[in-house]
Amino acid sequence: MIKITLPDNSVKEFNSGVTGMEIAEAISSRLAKEVLSVTVNGEVRDLVRPITTDSSIRLNTWDDKEGRDTFWHSSAHLMAEAIESLFPGTKFGIGPSLENGFYYDIDLPDGKTLSDKDLADIEKKMIELAREKSDILRSEISKDDALKLFANKGDQYKQELISELEDGTITLYKQTGFTDLCRGPHLPNTSYIKAVKLTNIAGAYWRGNEKNKMLTRVYGVTFPKQKLLDEYLVLMEEAKKRDHRKIGKEMELFTISQEVGLGLPMWLPKGAMLREQLEKFLKQVQKKFGYEQVITPHIGDVKLYKTSGHFQKYGKDSFQPIHTPTEGEEYLLKPMNCPHHCEIYKFKPRSYKDMPLRFAEFGTVYRYEQSGELHGLTRVRGFTQDDAHIFCRPDQLKEEFLKVIDIIFIIFRALNFENYTAQISLRDPKNTEKYIGSDENWEKAERAIIEACAEKGLNTVTELGEAAFYGPKLDFMVKDAIGRSWQLGTIQVDYNLPERFGLEYIGADDKRHRPVMIHRAPFGSMERFCAVLIEHTAGKFPLWLTPEQVAVLPISEKYNDYAEKVSNYLKNSDIRAVVDDRNEKIGRKIRDNEMKRTPYLLIVGEKEFESNTVAVRRQGEGDKGSMSFEAFTQMIQSDIKSMLSDLYI
Numbered sequence: 001m002i003k004i005t006l007p008d009n010s011v012k013e014f015n016s017g018v019t020g021m022e023i024a025e026a027i028s029s030r031l032a033k034e035v036l037s038v039t040v041n042g043e044v045r046d047l048v049r050p051i052t053t054d055s056s057i058r059l060n061t062w063d064d065k066e067g068r069d070t071f072w073h074s075s076a077h078l079m080a081e082a083i084e085s086l087f088p089g090t091k092f093g094i095g096p097s098l099e100n101g102f103y104y105d106i107d108l109p110d111g112k113t114l115s116d117k118d119l120a121d122i123e124k125k126m127i128e129l130a131r132e133k134s135d136i137l138r139s140e141i142s143k144d145d146a147l148k149l150f151a152n153k154g155d156q157y158k159q160e161l162i163s164e165l166e167d168g169t170i171t172l173y174k175q176t177g178f179t180d181l182c183r184g185p186h187l188p189n190t191s192y193i194k195a196v197k198l199t200n201i202a203g204a205y206w207r208g209n210e211k212n213k214m215l216t217r218v219y220g221v222t223f224p225k226q227k228l229l230d231e232y233l234v235l236m237e238e239a240k241k242r243d244h245r246k247i248g249k250e251m252e253l254f255t256i257s258q259e260v261g262l263g264l265p266m267w268l269p270k271g272a273m274l275r276e277q278l279e280k281f282l283k284q285v286q287k288k289f290g291y292e293q294v295i296t297p298h299i300g301d302v303k304l305y306k307t308s309g310h311f312q313k314y315g316k317d318s319f320q321p322i323h324t325p326t327e328g329e330e331y332l333l334k335p336m337n338c339p340h341h342c343e344i345y346k347f348k349p350r351s352y353k354d355m356p357l358r359f360a361e362f363g364t365v366y367r368y369e370q371s372g373e374l375h376g377l378t379r380v381r382g383f384t385q386d387d388a389h390i391f392c393r394p395d396q397l398k399e400e401f402l403k404v405i406d407i408i409f410i411i412f413r414a415l416n417f418e419n420y421t422a423q424i425s426l427r428d429p430k431n432t433e434k435y436i437g438s439d440e441n442w443e444k445a446e447r448a449i450i451e452a453c454a455e456k457g458l459n460t461v462t463e464l465g466e467a468a469f470y471g472p473k474l475d476f477m478v479k480d481a482i483g484r485s486w487q488l489g490t491i492q493v494d495y496n497l498p499e500r501f502g503l504e505y506i507g508a509d510d511k512r513h514r515p516v517m518i519h520r521a522p523f524g525s526m527e528r529f530c531a532v533l534i535e536h537t538a539g540k541f542p543l544w545l546t547p548e549q550v551a552v553l554p555i556s557e558k559y560n561d562y563a564e565k566v567s568n569y570l571k572n573s574d575i576r577a578v579v580d581d582r583n584e585k586i587g588r589k590i591r592d593n594e595m596k597r598t599p600y601l602l603i604v605g606e607k608e609f610e611s612n613t614v615a616v617r618r619q620g621e622g623d624k625g626s627m628s629f630e631a632f633t634q635m636i637q638s639d640i641k642s643m644l645s646d647l648y649i
Contacts, residue, residue, distance in 0.1 A: 005056040017050040021188065024059050034061045036192070037070035037185050044070065046138055046185045062224060072097035074136060074187040075126075075222040076104050079198070081178035082125035083218070087112065091155045092180070093206055093215050099485065101221030105204050107157070108216060119198040119218075126196045126222075133191040134175045138184055143167040146181065157206065193222050195229035199236075204372055238482050244534040245376040251539055251596055253530075253547075254377065263374040263381030265527060273547040273576065275526055279362055281545075281644075282386055282522065285410055289403055291360040291388060296340035298364060302330040307500055308339040309436050313469055318368045333366035338494075338519060341389040342501040345515075350505040355515065356392035356400055362526070363387050377531035384526040390518040391503070394444075397516050401452040401491065404520045408476060408489045411522050414644065415533060415542065417488070419479040422458040424449055426472050428465035435469050441495035446472045448493055470496045471519075480536040488532060492519040539597045540619065544640045550577040551593045552614070555586050555605035562609045566602060566629045573633045594619060602632070 001013045004023060014023065020038025024031045024047070037044050039058040040051055044066045051057070060067035076095035083106060084090050093105030108114070141149070143162060149172075150158040158181050162170065173182045175190060187193075200219040206212035223229045240246075248254050253271030260266060267275060283293070302321050305311040314335055321330040334340065341359045350357070364384045373379055392400050412420065426446050427435050435442070449472055453460050467473060473492040477485050494517040497503075507513045523529040533541070543549060550570055554563040563579045570577035580589050586603065593601055602614040607626075614632055616624040627635075 002051065003054045004051070005054075007058050014051075016052050019050060020045065020047040020057065020059060023051075023057065027059075031059065031061075035059045036061060036064075036067035036187060039066055044185050046136075046188070048188050049138065049185075069097045070185050070187060071192065071224070072102040072222065073182075073185070074190070075193055075196075075220065076102040077136070077173060077175065077178070077180055077182070077186065078126050078129060078190055078193060078222075079122065079218065079220055080104050080106070080180060081129055081175060082122050084178060085129075086118075086121060086125055089154075091153075091157055093157045093204075094161075095180075098219075101199065101219060103217050103219045105206070105215040105217050107213065114201050114216060114218065119201070122218075123196045123198055126193070129176065130190045130193040130196075132176065133189050135189045136173055136175045136186045138186070139172050139174065141170050141172050143170055146170050146172070149179070150181070192224055195223040195226045197221050197229055197233065202372070205370065208370060208373075210370060235482055239484070239535070242482070242535040242538045243376075244378075244531040247534050247539040248376070251547075253534070256376075261381070262371055263369055263379070265377055265380055265382075270547040271530075274530065274541070274545065277545050277547075278523070278526065278529070279386075281414065282411070283360075285407055286358075286360050286388070289358070289407060290356075291358040294341065294344055294359045294361050296334075296337060296344070296361060296363060298334060298366075299331045300334050300340060302332050304339045304343070305332050305335070308336070308342070308497060309470065309500065310335055310339065314367070319366055334363075335365055335367050337361055337363040337365060337385060337387040338389055338497060338517075339501070341387075342497055342503060342517075345391055345503055346501065350391075350515075352393060352505055352507045352513070355505060356390050356396050358388060358390045360386075360388035377527040380527050383528070385521050386523040386526065386529075388520050390520070391498075391515040392518070393505075393507075393513070394516055397448050397493070397518070398452055398455075400518055401448060401493070402455065404491050404518065404522075405452065405456055405458075405474075407520075408491075408522045411489070412476075412478070415536075415545075417478045417480075417536070420459075420488075421477050422453055422460045423466070423475045423477050423487075424453060424460055424462045424472070425466035425468075425475060426462060426464050427467040431465070435467065437470065437496035437499070441499075442472070445493035445495055449474050449491075468492055470494050473519075478532070480532065481538070484535075486532045488524055488529060489522045490520065490524060493517075494519055540599075541597075542643060543599050543636070544643050546597070546599055547576065548578050548596070548598050549575055549636065550600045550602060551596075551598045552577060552579045552602045552604060553586060553589045553593065554579070554581060555603065557581070557583065559604050559606070559609055563604050566604060566614060569629055570633060573637065575633060575636055590617065600632075600636070602629070 002016050004012050004014055021032065024035040035047060037060045038047055039060060040055050062068060080092055080095055087108055089109035091107040095102060095104030146162045147159055161181060171183060172179055173184060173186055198218060198220040202217045203214045204217040206215055221232060251270060252268050253274060254265045254267050256265050302311060318335055319333045321332050323330055344359055362384050364382060366382050369379055369381050390400050427442060471492050471494040473490055475487050476489040478488045479485050498514050498517050503515055504512045505515055552563040552567045554560050560581045563581065567577045567579045580593060590601060597619065599619045601617040604614055608614055612628060613626045614629050615626050616632060618624050
């Protein structure tokens, strides 16, 4: 008999070799119908795989990320089987699960490309195969046999993957006539998959290398119930309407020009205003928390990044060094601001009385992303971080960490991000060579983060292997208005860069000590944050933030001068106003400006001119009556003040 510990810490005894499915059946028949995979001592496994030792387990359903991952990973295999049956001779790359669905990279025979009709045929075939209720069987195989198997299939991609694996670690999964190289886990059989939608086709270089062949990447999503798919499709339609690229163009916020370069967004006047307001807001918050602004160059000597470790980590896959006319002199577009801030710290001797030092910068950094990975503002090659680095004494670490959490809370309240979790990202204990720094320092840093989260009562999840290479971190995962999850805001504890740069301060004991460094970026990057904000609000920003708060609409050219008078009054009162003096009917002006998501529209004509008033319309609310423009100004100022007063004013 073996002892099985359940999530509630209850212990049950079972015969050795019991499966996750048998444990689920012993608990309840309903659970047995809903369970998709089992986590055994932290490892997610097939439900039908025997458990032979005392273990702690968790049974994963659709409500669990691990359950959905298993479901979608199995769905990727099902799609591959359908593609192989419809297009014999197809070669397969990789097919992982994603946050919402899955994809598979494929190499179709004879240079074929997929059409929308092909996707419909594949969907139909997937449902047909799922209904066969084929068992998904796991087997172990030697490296030589695996190489022979896929050589016989003529699948060079699988052969390449196998060649990099250790003998004795290789497993296959088979369903009906389709066999794939895979670690798993998978569903017990294909019947769990009830609803299918293939969502997109894209190109993807094999293994992300532009020197390799371009494969076809087929995206899809599946569900255990048709109802869930129907709900998802409604959500996707809403997501299309909220696409920041679409809204960004409509509202004239940003543009990307191939002539300038892919992944290098340019902010148009209204977008620049949006960014300026966000920066102004954060600077005011940071001022209250004792931050000092610094400015550093866009480039740095390669030696700087060799000292920090960034060159060794990113050098091969990033922008290459810039060579000057002086032989041997090389500079790098900065991928991070932190090495520059370390050098600012070193500018002069520091005392324990100086600590903590908080250096903040809206610093633009550059990281090479493959063209196929670029996406609007969310994946770019040049972006501005709302970066700050705190240098503190070890005894100040937790307090400073807690203060950064407070700043993030202020931002979330100001922008109505109410649904979030905090992800504690720790290093992979099984692969510590990926990280720099001593075990002792890593343990200190990880403990500080865990204790701070507990003190704040944060709803947290812990992810092993997701830490930065130089330290653990706390990432805030925010759900937007339609339930999608985004990573916004990060805090990282770092004992390693201070060591690499030889940072010191003189302590109260007159001895030299090493400061602790905290990296933090509440927005993350201005580009990505703005993209998420656009999609979260559908372009209807809070009044204090929106680039154009008021549009003044004269009924005819006769009242253009009066409209300008109103606009100038508003501008002098720090209200962002524009005049729409186009030769268009007032109905058209109203519709156009509502499409631009302008919060307030002021209509002015004969009546308003004679009475020195404005007719007010509020976005989404319609007519709000007439008032003097002085009274309107006071109303807006009061609204903005009330929005922000409890935050930092």
